[in-house]
Amino acid sequence: MLVLARKKGESIVIQDNIEITILGVEGETVKIGISAPRHVDIFRQEVYLSIKESNKESAAPAPSSLNALIDRLKSK
Numbered sequence: 001m002l003v004l005a006r007k008k009g010e011s012i013v014i015q016d017n018i019e020i021t022i023l024g025v026e027g028e029t030v031k032i033g034i035s036a037p038r039h040v041d042i043f044r045q046e047v048y049l050s051i052k053e054s055n056k057e058s059a060a061p062a063p064s065s066l067n068a069l070i071d072r073l074k075s076k
Contacts, residue, residue: 004012011021018040023031034042043051061069 006012006022008022008024011019013019017037019035021033021035023033025031036042
């Protein structure tokens with residue numbers, strides 16, 4: 001992990017088209033602004049992990065569905 005120190009109003013740039021700016025610091029909360037192309041998905045980590053888990057569950061067949069498929073294949 002790259003660790004950078006930035007002050008309010010300062011930015012970092014990633015690959016020429018993503019800019020992250022420190023907008024403010026209030027106690028333990030840092031407000032950041034992100035400018036990125038529309039095709040770049042940006043999520044809070046907890047949301048990203050939730051989406052990832054949901055996708056994983058959706059991709060995995062339910063055991064009952066798998067058993068039904070096995071039974072159907074055996075009957076042919």
